[in-house]
Amino acid sequence: MWTIRKCQNTNHCAYDNCTEELQNACGGAFCTEHEIAYGTKCCIRTCHNERVARTLACAGHQGAWKKYKQDHSHAAYSGVRRLLQRIEENLPWQQRTTQPAARAHDNHEDDDDPPPRAHFFGSSKFYCVETVCAPCGVVIAWTKFNKSESPTHILNFLQSIFPTRESRLSYVCIDKACRVLRTAIANGTWRTVWRDTTRFIVDAYHYRNHRLTDFLCRKWCNPAPLNGSAPNLVRIAYDKNGRPYLQRAYNTQACEQLNAWLGGFESILKQMKIGNFDWFLHAMLFYHTQQVIAKQRNQEKVEQIQQDEEEEDEEEEKGPVRHWHTVDENDEDDD
Numbered sequence: 001m002w003t004i005r006k007c008q009n010t011n012h013c014a015y016d017n018c019t020e021e022l023q024n025a026c027g028g029a030f031c032t033e034h035e036i037a038y039g040t041k042c043c044i045r046t047c048h049n050e051r052v053a054r055t056l057a058c059a060g061h062q063g064a065w066k067k068y069k070q071d072h073s074h075a076a077y078s079g080v081r082r083l084l085q086r087i088e089e090n091l092p093w094q095q096r097t098t099q100p101a102a103r104a105h106d107n108h109e110d111d112d113d114p115p116p117r118a119h120f121f122g123s124s125k126f127y128c129v130e131t132v133c134a135p136c137g138v139v140i141a142w143t144k145f146n147k148s149e150s151p152t153h154i155l156n157f158l159q160s161i162f163p164t165r166e167s168r169l170s171y172v173c174i175d176k177a178c179r180v181l182r183t184a185i186a187n188g189t190w191r192t193v194w195r196d197t198t199r200f201i202v203d204a205y206h207y208r209n210h211r212l213t214d215f216l217c218r219k220w221c222n223p224a225p226l227n228g229s230a231p232n233l234v235r236i237a238y239d240k241n242g243r244p245y246l247q248r249a250y251n252t253q254a255c256e257q258l259n260a261w262l263g264g265f266e267s268i269l270k271q272m273k274i275g276n277f278d279w280f281l282h283a284m285l286f287y288h289t290q291q292v293i294a295k296q297r298n299q300e301k302v303e304q305i306q307q308d309e310e311e312e313d314e315e316e317e318k319g320p321v322r323h324w325h326t327v328d329e330n331d332e333d334d335d
């Protein structure tokens with residue numbers, strides 16, 4: 001089972017569907033190619049006039065340019081405010097819930113690509129980074145989504161990571177699994193790609209905000225169905241009085257936890273050029289994965305030692321088998 005979630009972003013060329021590196025990372029809007037093509041033209045999409053000196057618009061569009069500059073300084077201010085809030089969120093003495101922000105089931109605002117921009121005054125931003133990780137925290141893949149986190153983008157991304165039937169896993173856990181499932185049904189990939197191998201389930205935290213009356217969501221996307229339909233997702237655990245109860249068998253929050261960790265690097269990442277951003281993020285995720293695997297190895301060792309000790313205890317309880325006699329005898333033989 002994999003969980004998939006978004007975080008962080010960086011700037012790129014403003015031109016339609018171009019995600020190239022900015023030629024000028026400090027305030028430029030275009031990549032080198034589009035800077036050459038449009039560097040002296042008015043930045044209003046539909047306008048082909050030459051710019052007025054020291055502005056980004058022609059004489060007729062100076063009003064739009066001035067308004068952009070005003071809005072932009074406000075945006076910069078609120079960006080600073082957001083950043084401060086973000087840092088405050090992580091202060092240890094503040095009561096900070098580790099839960100991700102609730103996203104309502106009906107909130108489809110990031111499901112569609114936004115309409116094309118009316119102007120190219122400033123650079124564009126990637127909408128988000130998506131990470132796919134295993135419940136243990138090992139990162140499987142990541143990518144940047146340009147315009148939105150639409151179910152179609154998610155399905156394409158998943159298909160690129162799991163191209164063959166054999167590579168696909170039983171459960172993919174996403175906060176908007178039901179919308180991904182609906183999109184897959186609508187575009188036909190449910191039948192041709194996913195149906196026989198994979199279920200899309202909502203992660204446990206976001207599931208609480210999904211509508212009780214959404215039949216498709218309740219039937220197909222429940223992270224821990226108690227009706228026995230997905231025994232791999234639910235296991236029987238025992239409380240301290242030995243009474244059995246049903247428990248989720250997987251950590252569906254692995255990606256949220258990863259994002260919380262990556263959140264600490266946000267202020268560094270958001271100032272990076274695309275190449276550095278990609279390299280840095282990849283290195284951090286690689287490092288994180290190494291750490292997770294090392295922890296797992298240690299855990300396995302501890303469990304092995306505990307198991308060995310338990311077995312020894314059991315044998316001692318059973319009776320007079322004493323290993324050290326055997327060892328001593330062998331040693332004597334060797335000598």
Ligand SMILES: [Zn+2]
Nearest residue numbers: 013018031034
């Ligand atoms: Zn470009």
Ligand SMILES: [Zn+2]
Nearest residue numbers: 042047058061
């Ligand atoms: Zn113009």
Ligand SMILES: [Zn+2]
Nearest residue numbers: 105178210217
């Ligand atoms: Zn739902």
